Amino acid sequence: MTIEAVLFDYSGTLFRLGESQAWGDGLVAADGRAFDLDEKTEILRRMTAPVGQLVEFDAEGQHAWENRDLDPKLHRHAYLEVLRKSGVPTDDQAALLYDHMVDPTSWTPYPDVEAVLTSLAAQGLQIALVSNIAFDVRAAFTARNWDRYIDAFALSFEIGAMKPDQRIFAATLDKLGVDPESALMVGDSAEADGGATALGCRFALVDPLPTWERPTGLIDALQEHGFTIDR
Known part of the structure; x- marks a missing residue:
């Protein structure tokens, strides 16, 4: 069945925390020693x-x-x-x-996020963010004008269910009007994000490496499922 929607995890998939060189500066242990x-x-x-x-x-x-x-x-x-x-x-x-x-x-996007979002949107694919999270991450997208590519934000604290609970995936697919068999979930956890497979979604695993070590991880994962992404 043709994929009509791609669902993405947030942390370790589209964005990563701690990429700024200033992160953790000033952390001092109880003995006065700076954290290494x-x-x-x-x-x-x-x-x-x-x-x-x-x-x-x-x-x-x-x-x-x-x-x-x-x-x-x-x-x-x-x-x-x-x-x-x-x-x-x-x-x-x-x-x-x-x-x-x-x-x-404060979160840094992976290098290929913009190429992936723009390419999928241009191909007519629906895009959703599905995240176990208790704060609103929409600003990370609006700051880059990427919110225009996101058809649904499914954040656990708003949905009332956490991955791998099927309810968060089902709620997302309901928002999109897409059957599970026509959706691909992309995430960094086979346990949490892979829970989408219980509904019948396909799943692509990415490695939550530092951004500079994973320049094309999203592109590679999508290409394995038959997508062509303009770099």
Whole structure:
């Protein structure tokens, strides 16, 4: 069946956090030592991992973690706790990092995003963003005039369901008016994004590498499913 719509994940698929050289500058451990690159990389991984639990919580924190992408307050509670348990010693430092995380203009797009969006739109494909997230990322698209290519934003905190729950994919397809068999989901997590296959969607996996290490990852993934993308 012909693909009529392409659904994209956000973090690690279209955009990536922490690409700015200034990210994490000023992070100081409890002993006064500046965080090294490996420590900052690990903190970033813990803030953006699509699945898995990387720290232990008390009962309140566990509830916040399990529902973090459904409620902004729970999201903040969970990730401030993650940062504290990852060696960020003060509430002020944790809050600065968290605020950076939830600022969509702080995220860097992968190099081939614009080519992919413009090419798919020109071919008459519908495009949707499907993300487990508790903050509005539309500004990342409007700042680049890319919102004109997005036919539906399906954000978990607005939909009330998190990937791999079929409901978030079903709600997206309903907005587009497309059958699952005519949709391709592109994401960096076989567990979360790959949940679309339970409905009958096709799935393409991309590697959430730093942007400079993945210049054509989206193009390559789409070409494997028969798309021609103008570079």
